[in-house]
Amino acid sequence: MTRGANGSPSLVVVLGPPGSGKGTQCARLAATLGLTHVSTGDALRDEASHGTRLGRLAAHYLDNGDLVPDELVIETMMRALARSEGFPAVLLDGFPRTEAQAVALEDLDLGCVRLAAALLVSRAVLLERLRNRGRPDDRSEIVRRRLIAYEVETRPLLDYYARNGLLVHVDGNRSPTEVTTTLSGHLAAVGIMGRHLVRTGTHGGAS
Numbered sequence: 001m002t003r004g005a006n007g008s009p010s011l012v013v014v015l016g017p018p019g020s021g022k023g024t025q026c027a028r029l030a031a032t033l034g035l036t037h038v039s040t041g042d043a044l045r046d047e048a049s050h051g052t053r054l055g056r057l058a059a060h061y062l063d064n065g066d067l068v069p070d071e072l073v074i075e076t077m078m079r080a081l082a083r084s085e086g087f088p089a090v091l092l093d094g095f096p097r098t099e100a101q102a103v104a105l106e107d108l109d110l111g112c113v114r115l116a117a118a119l120l121v122s123r124a125v126l127l128e129r130l131r132n133r134g135r136p137d138d139r140s141e142i143v144r145r146r147l148i149a150y151e152v153e154t155r156p157l158l159d160y161y162a163r164n165g166l167l168v169h170v171d172g173n174r175s176p177t178e179v180t181t182t183l184s185g186h187l188a189a190v191g192i193m194g195r196h197l198v199r200t201g202t203h204g205g206a207s
């Protein structure tokens, strides 16, 4: 499962439905611990806004709230991770979202998955947060599609990472600060403490 090559970064997979706080928490952890934050959603929106080949291919899926095909997302992720070279730990915000992506992450050997943190938030709270934010894909009919994509494609990954002993559940209904504190504790438990990284072995899991 955790087959990172020597020197490759520790990877933290942050899972959760739309509006669960993946981006908020990764940004906070990146700022406080000095880690890299890679968001596939942000990267894909960036490609789309610049009209790149990849962005043009992804735009239709982003607009409709559907998952972008695996091969496009994996290409986006590889580019983003290549830019993260040299960082000891990378927070993966919204990747993987399918089992095929999770398998690709292992096969590409870009780093060692140390932890998968699933943010749990009630549906009513998610809908309220997204209604208040107002991103173009936060329109109610698109949010519905994004939630279905999460349930069908991404939720099974919780079992996938649980089977590998890497999954922790985090109550994301609380204040951003409380959630960050809990996540920081889980990161510390696997040796990820920002500037004071503790090496727990190249093949260790979230024990």
Ligand code: AP5
Binding pocket: 016, 017, 018, 019, 020, 021, 022, 023, 024, 025, 040, 041, 042, 044, 061, 062, 065, 066, 067, 068, 069, 073, 093, 094, 095, 096, 097, 098, 101, 129, 130, 132, 133, 146, 172, 173, 174, 175, 176, 179
């Ligand atoms: P992406 O941008 O990742 O969207 P998402 O997963 O739907 O999640 P959001 O970004 O909406 O929510 P979040 O969990 O980051 O919450 P946030 O911190 O923003 O992906 C967009 C699209 O890209 C997908 O639909 C798909 O098309 C494509 N895509 C991306 N990755 C892909 C992949 N791997 N495979 C295929 N396709 C992919 O918080 C939401 C709001 O709540 C904010 O306003 C925030 O301020 C607020 N908030 C957060 N936490 C709290 C809190 N604790 N208390 C109160 N308010 C809070």
Ligand code: MG
Binding pocket: 022, 023, 024, 039, 041
């Ligand atoms: Mg986000």
